[in-house]
Amino acid sequence: MYKKGLLFLSIFLFFIACMGLYAVQEQDLNTTSGKSIIIKPGLDFEYFSMIMDLKDEDASADMSLYLIKANCEFEFQNGLFLTATLGYAVNNFKSMIFRDLPISVELDVEGVGGYLFGGSLRKTLAYFNDFEIEGQGDFVYNYGTEKSWPVPGLSVSGEVTGKPTWMRIVAGPKIIYGGFENIYPYAALNFYKLWGTFTMDQTIEDLTGKEEKSMSGKNFINAVLGTDIIASEFLHLRGQLEILPHSDGSNFGFLIGFRYLF
Amino acid sequence: MNKHGKIALLCIILVFTAAAAGFNYDNNQKNHKGRTRLDPGQFQSIGFYSNLRKSRQEYASDRIVVKFKPMLSEQAAAAVVQATDSQIIKKISQFNIFIIKTPQETPVEEMLYTFQRNPDVEYAELDYKTRITVTPNDILFEYQYSLSNQGQAIGIPGSPQGKNSADIKATAGWEETKGLEDVIIAIVDTGVDLKHPDLINKLYSDGYDFVNDDDEADDDHGHGTHVAGIAAAETDNNEGIAGVAWNCKILPVKVMDAQGEGYYSWMISGIDYAVQQGAEVINLSLGGDVDSANLKNILKAAYENDVIVVASAGNDNNPVLYPAAYDEYCLAVAASDYDDLRPDWSNFGPEVDVAAPGVRILSCVPTWFWGPASLPYAFSTGTSMAAPHAAGLAALLKGIKTWLSPSDIMNIIRYTSDDINQGEHPGKDDYIGYGRINMEKALVPIKITGGN
Numbered sequence: 082m083y084k085k086g087l088l089f090l091s092i093f094l095f096f097i098a099c100m101g102l103y104a105v106q107e108q109d110l111n112t113t114s115g116k117s118i119i120i121k122p123g124l125d126f127e128y129f130s131m132i133m134d135l136k137d138e139d140a141s142a143d144m145s146l147y148l149i150k151a152n153c154e155f156e157f158q159n160g161l162f163l164t165a166t167l168g169y170a171v172n173n174f175k176s177m178i179f180r181d182l183p184i185s186v187e188l189d190v191e192g193v194g195g196y197l198f199g200g201s202l203r204k205t206l207a208y209f210n211d212f213e214i215e216g217q218g219d220f221v222y223n224y225g226t227e228k229s230w231p232v233p234g235l236s237v238s239g240e241v242t243g244k245p246t247w248m249r250i251v252a253g254p255k256i257i258y259g260g261f262e263n264i265y266p267y268a269a270l271n272f273y274k275l276w277g278t279f280t281m282d283q284t285i286e287d288l289t290g291k292e293e294k295s296m297s298g299k300n301f302i303n304a305v306l307g308t309d310i311i312a313s314e315f316l317h318l319r320g321q322l323e324i325l326p327h328s329d330g331s332n333f334g335f336l337i338g339f340r341y342l343f
Numbered sequence: 344m345n346k347h348g349k350i351a352l353l354c355i356i357l358v359f360t361a362a363a364a365g366f367n368y369d370n371n372q373k374n375h376k377g378r379t380r381l382d383p384g385q386f387q388s389i390g391f392y393s394n395l396r397k398s399r400q401e402y403a404s405d406r407i408v409v410k411f412k413p414m415l416s417e418q419a420a421a422a423v424v425q426a427t428d429s430q431i432i433k434k435i436s437q438f439n440i441f442i443i444k445t446p447q448e449t450p451v452e453e454m455l456y457t458f459q460r461n462p463d464v465e466y467a468e469l470d471y472k473t474r475i476t477v478t479p480n481d482i483l484f485e486y487q488y489s490l491s492n493q494g495q496a497i498g499i500p501g502s503p504q505g506k507n508s509a510d511i512k513a514t515a516g517w518e519e520t521k522g523l524e525d526v527i528i529a530i531v532d533t534g535v536d537l538k539h540p541d542l543i544n545k546l547y548s549d550g551y552d553f554v555n556d557d558d559e560a561d562d563d564h565g566h567g568t569h570v571a572g573i574a575a576a577e578t579d580n581n582e583g584i585a586g587v588a589w590n591c592k593i594l595p596v597k598v599m600d601a602q603g604e605g606y607y608s609w610m611i612s613g614i615d616y617a618v619q620q621g622a623e624v625i626n627l628s629l630g631g632d633v634d635s636a637n638l639k640n641i642l643k644a645a646y647e648n649d650v651i652v653v654a655s656a657g658n659d660n661n662p663v664l665y666p667a668a669y670d671e672y673c674l675a676v677a678a679s680d681y682d683d684l685r686p687d688w689s690n691f692g693p694e695v696d697v698a699a700p701g702v703r704i705l706s707c708v709p710t711w712f713w714g715p716a717s718l719p720y721a722f723s724t725g726t727s728m729a730a731p732h733a734a735g736l737a738a739l740l741k742g743i744k745t746w747l748s749p750s751d752i753m754n755i756i757r758y759t760s761d762d763i764n765q766g767e768h769p770g771k772d773d774y775i776g777y778g779r780i781n782m783e784k785a786l787v788p789i790k791i792t793g794g795n
Contacts, residue, residue, distance in 0.1 A: 179788070180743070180788065183744070183747060183755055184758070185519075185787070186790075186791050189791065230793050232789055232791065234789060235758050236759070241791065288754040
């Protein structure tokens, strides 16, 4: 899982780098005509929850996440946007049952940390009157940090140590309405996939065990409704809601963020 | 305002109204889970909770349970309910909780959401289904305090009453597993009544009789039948008693005669036979005073063959008997009683691993024991009765955690025990070891909760 994640991350970063080089090259040609790259550092707060199907088990668990992402977006004149992301995630889990440990445990915990790495790209594909159509892709990799909890109620002391690792890919078309001044409402329908593992170690005196649980988000798509607001010459704001439908109902997500323009 | 301006305004209102709804919904969800109510401005409030999805739990389709804020009068609460075309079915005045019947044409989830958003409501919840824990229908189950002790009288009128919860939490453990048919518990003892109605369907085979050297391990004493019933009597069959391991099979092995006596050679042969027959667990409710290299070696061989050996500590208030004293290869079981106390006759020593109920334990006796006019069941006392409780638990664990070694399974049984004498002897001690076994903790996932 860890190796797969690094592979995905490497491919994605390589892809972004290639696109970036292409864009910069094209930009250099355009610079002669007085155009330049716009750099927009910013911060996003994101929340979403989902039901995770557990591989090879007739069971699922609830996961909810708070993400704080520091982004640096490069806007090129040719309509290409590249973003590199670093951040921190707070993972919360509920009804995550580990039966392959010597003493079975059910996790209902909050605040499992993780470092986020990722990036995104979007490109304007077409214009129709006041509407703009973009293609966009986003990748985030959560490298979880270990967290330990005591196992209650035993006649000796013991603990479990958990570490979640996951990846998320979101890609799809986005329609932006450009008919307003400084306000750009948008809607998107994306392929959305989150998958990963939760590794749990148990140590109770000389009784030890390890269980790695493969998990995958129940939903495959998300629908997004949001607005970009140009608050000032230097400040852009974003508010976004998402719905993540799946066979048992829906989950929701929310994002607010800003970009500062140089 | 021009057309574009109106559309822009509408979009902004839509986004921020939905965001605000998210704040409220999140708060309501947190509240109904009993967490601290958050101010809308707090960081945790950003976002939505996931519970608009269908819950995996079952609940009433036309009822919700609502708690109104304390300052709201009953009339005002009634008006709020009426405004949603719902009806109050019942009020629990002490807590200001209302059970509300929702209109048929509106999904109950929608009504829940309506109430959760109402500022007069402290919290609103679906009316979830409850269920009883697994209780077998065996007619004598109520006398088996060792499996489920609710403070009931133990036996005939005038018998002592047990202390509530002084039991091995069998009903909770059975929620997780009732055992697998292919897990075999060898009862190496005086044999087993092969025709007993509560055991006949549980026998893996007729076993072997090392006393008379034949292949019918029938019981001419009664002890082995009693032990077998505790470990794995047929359960939920509207008859007799419940066994700890409902679905596991019994392999009878006779190594003691009609007087309840035997030789080490018979015991060694019996253990070897049980291992050869594929038993996963061997119960030895017997013992001797003498250390024996042969006995130790055969236990070692069983252990190395992934067989869990459970043995009784003895009933003389003396050091632990052999083979229970072979600590490395054997789980030594002392006795506890219906009040979770150690009876003063239970043997002691550093080899004691755990305790299990061993006083006034109801189980099977051979059909010839009382004669045809009586039910073939009786109460008995001793660490012999304690050991098969632990053997049954070992068999249940072996069924759901097949990859674990005997050492792991013995450790699970040890570490999940309740330290019932911690006031007197905190931690592991020579009298009850780590404590009285607890099937719930050993089998059912232990809930771990924790925040930041």
